[in-house]
Amino acid sequence: MVTPIATATAVSPPPPPNAVTGHSEQLLRRRAVTLRLVLAALPPRERRILTMRFYSDLTQAQISSRVGLSQMHVPRLLKRSLAQLRAGMLSDRSSSRTAQAPGPDR
Numbered sequence: 001m002v003t004p005i006a007t008a009t010a011v012s013p014p015p016p017p018n019a020v021t022g023h024s025e026q027l028l029r030r031r032a033v034t035l036r037l038v039l040a041a042l043p044p045r046e047r048r049i050l051t052m053r054f055y056s057d058l059t060q061a062q063i064s065s066r067v068g069l070s071q072m073h074v075p076r077l078l079k080r081s082l083a084q085l086r087a088g089m090l091s092d093r094s095s096s097r098t099a100q101a102p103g104p105d106r
Helices: 022-041 044-054 060-067 073-100
Strands: none
Touching (some): 022 073, 044 060, 044 073
């Protein structure tokens, strides 16, 4: 038995991956500003460690020797710093939702 070939239906193609709408562009800008503020609030040592790990792609051993910390302390600081970044970003996200939510009619 021959199976019929499915015919293509008219579906609009998705936007290109790099297409940014006006709303999403504003959102990206706001998140970038928030990230900069949250990073600036971290102690200098934690910012330095994050930079070495994620921008310079250094290992924990390399970071520990450059900063003068034990190799066991570096992942603790990374975890704590990332948690602070996450909390700051989520806080901004929830506050922006609250600000955009319509209030009750009075």
